[in-house]
Amino acid sequence: NAGVTQTPKFQVLKTGQSMTLQCAQDMNHNSMYWYRQDPGMGLRLIYYSASEGTTDKGEVPNGYNVSRLNKREFSLRLESAAPSQTSVYFCASSGPRLTEAFFGQGTRLTVV
Amino acid sequence: GQQVMQIPQYQHVQEGEDFTTYCNSSTTLSNIQWYKQRPGGHPVFLIQLVKSGEVKKQKRLTFQFGEAKKNSSLHITATQTTDVGTYFCAGPLRSGDKLTFGTGTRLAVRP
Numbered sequence: 394n395a396g397v398t399q400t401p402k403f404q405v406l407k408t409g410q411s412m413t414l415q416c417a418q419d420m421n422h423n424s425m426y427w428y429r430q431d432p433g434m435g436l437r438l439i440y441y442s443a444s445e446g447t448t449d450k451g452e453v454p455n456g457y458n459v460s461r462l463n464k465r466e467f468s469l470r471l472e473s474a475a476p477s478q479t480s481v482y483f484c485a486s487s488g489p490r491l492t493e494a495f496f497g498q499g500t501r502l503t504v505v
Numbered sequence: 506g507q508q509v510m511q512i513p514q515y516q517h518v519q520e521g522e523d524f525t526t527y528c529n530s531s532t533t534l535s536n537i538q539w540y541k542q543r544p545g546g547h548p549v550f551l552i553q554l555v556k557s558g559e560v561k562k563q564k565r566l567t568f569q570f571g572e573a574k575k576n577s578s579l580h581i582t583a584t585q586t587t588d589v590g591t592y593f594c595a596g597p598l599r600s601g602d603k604l605t606f607g608t609g610t611r612l613a614v615r616p
Binding site: 424426428433434435436438441443449451483485487490491492493494495496497498499 | 535536538540547548549550553591593595596597601602603604605606607608609611
């Protein structure tokens with residue numbers, strides 16, 4: 394049982410480049426999330442998807458787009474990366490009635 | 506703005522001392538969850554409380570859910586170096602459709 398799988402684990406981008414972070418869960422969860430975590434800071438919600446076919450903005454959505462491709466997959470796209478987007482990105486999913494959340498291993502992104 | 510606050514933001518204790526972090530929500534939570542994130546790792550679920558006034562224990566960790574279901578606490582007795590990390594509370598705000606995480610408390614332990 395893999396849980397939540399995120400790819401890639403590490404990425405370096407140049408300012409202005411684009412990339413997509415992939416996330417997949419195999420627990421049949423409805424809710425999926427993307428967070429960013431800056432050094433020494435808490436989790437800030439970028440976007441979430443309460444169910445297949447729906448997505449909503451979180452606290453810090455600017456500069457990002459998401460796609461809930463199907464129930465399993467929820468991707469995060471940076472169209473034009475900026476140094477301020479250097480962070481660790483976590484994907485997570487949670488079960489019925491928003492119980493226990495499972496996190497991916499994280500993607501460490503550096504934008505130079 | 507942030508609707509689930511935790512205090513303190515950071516605490517540095519001597520190994521063997523006790524530690525408590527407090528979680529306060531602006532609205533009622535249907536459940537409260539606690540997570541631990543080790544340095545360089547990802548948050549990992551510890552426990553969930555559902556009932557008003559509920560208390561649960563896991564070895565040296567004691568979790569409590571407030572009577573009004575708007576606050577919670579995590580108490581660690583006799584901290585060890587393995588307790589180092591950031592502790593987050595989280596829960597679905599009333600009528601919410603997502604989990605909202607608290608601001609986190611980072612614990613450092615001096616050996």
